[in-house]
Amino acid sequence: MTVLETERLTKQFGGLTAVDEVDLAxxxxxxxxxxxxxxxxxxTFINLVTRRLDPSYGEILFKGDSIVGMEPHQVVQLGMSKSFQTASIFPELTVEENAVIAALAAEHGSFRFNFFRHENAYPEVTRVADEVLKSVGLYDERESQADSLDYGNKRRLEIGIALAAEPDMLLMDEPTAGMSPEETKSTVELIKEVKRELDLTFLLVEHDMEIVFDISDRIVVLNRGAVIAEGTPEEVQNDPAVQEAYLGGVEE
Ligand SMILES: Nc1ncnc2c1ncn2[C@@H]1O[C@H](COP(=O)(O)OP(=O)(O)OP(=O)(O)O)[C@@H](O)[C@H]1O
Ligand SMILES: [Mg+2]
Structure with a gap:
């Protein structure tokens, strides 16, 4: 199944074409x-897909249906989740409460249907939240106040919050920004682990090439808004157009 597909997706800011007829599946x-x-x-591409920005023209299909014109919260309910949004954590609540709220917020899952009519719905939501906390390694911290977590664990909780919505696709824009090398390494391992365990579909924006080559099935290279290369990590690494874009044509 194609989860996300864009067709000639374009965003112009005045005279600048920030995203230029991007086809991506x-x-x-x-x-x-x-x-x-x-x-x-x-x-800009991520903001178009998550509906924080309107395209100038072009199409965005999520699980086969057009989402152009939808509000950001509507696409979240359809199963698109974005991690690493600042302020996604409620600092004064516990780790578990944060995960429970995230599980409740996305209403596309089956058990959430008629949620308020089920008297044992809370245990069910808690079960989902706890499973997510186990997969991000925060189950033992579930009673802790979110604010008391260290930086690396806060980022893990942010991933947990995104996963608690049981997304069909996770979007991440520079998830390791501001992390120590150690925290970066553990976050990368976490994303790989979660991908394996949950068969997670993701779209990642990341500057660190070591991470990108480590974590990706496929890489899409943008330059001046347009796709200039696409392929496996090996293919992209050896692509002259990519070396040109990054190195300005200087050969090593
Ligand atoms: N709201 C906006 N109004 C006008 N121009 C914008 C706006 N947002 C982005 N741009 C411009 O669009 C282009 C693409 O920006 P964008 O932030 O998408 O790049 P990026 O690939 O995410 O860059 P970075 O790697 O630095 O995060 C840039 O030239 C930027 O200045
Ligand atoms: Mg950016």
Whole structure:
């Protein structure tokens, strides 16, 4: 199944074309990274897909249906989740309460149907939340106040919050920004683990090439808003157009 598909997706800011007729398809279970130099249009692309920005023209299909014109919360309910949003954590609540709220917020799952009519719905939501906390390694911290977690664990909780909505696809824009090398390593391991365990489909924007090559099934390279290369990590690494975009044509 194709989870996400864009057709000639374009965003112009005045005279600047930030995203230029991008065709992209991501299949169920695929981990795709979007890379490119500063200003290439990566964040703009993510903002179009998550419906924080309206395209100038072009189409966005999520699980086969057009989402152009939808509100951001509607696409979340359809199963698209974005991690690493600032302020996704409620600092004064416990780790578990944060996961429970996230599980409740997305209403596309079957057990959430008629949620308020089921008297044992809370244990069910808690069960989902606890499973997610186990998969991100925070189950033992579930009673802790979210605010008391260290930086690395807060980022793990943010991933947990995104996963608690049981998304069909997870979007991440520079998830390791601001992390220590150690925290970066454990976050990368976590994403790989969760992908394996949950057959997670993701779209990742990341500058660190080591991470990108490690984590991706496929890499899409943007430059000045347009896709200039696409393929496996090996294919992209050896692509002259990519070396040109990154190195300005300087050969090593
Ligand atoms: N709201 C906006 N109004 C006007 N121009 C914008 C806006 N948002 C982005 N741009 C411009 O669009 C282009 C693409 O920006 P974008 O933030 O998508 O790049 P990026 O690939 O995410 O870059 P970075 O790697 O630095 O995060 C840039 O030239 C940027 O200045
Ligand atoms: Mg960006």
């Amino acid at each position: 991501i299949e169920q279970g695929e981990g795709v990274s979007l890379i490119g130099p500063n200003g290439a249009g990566k964040s």
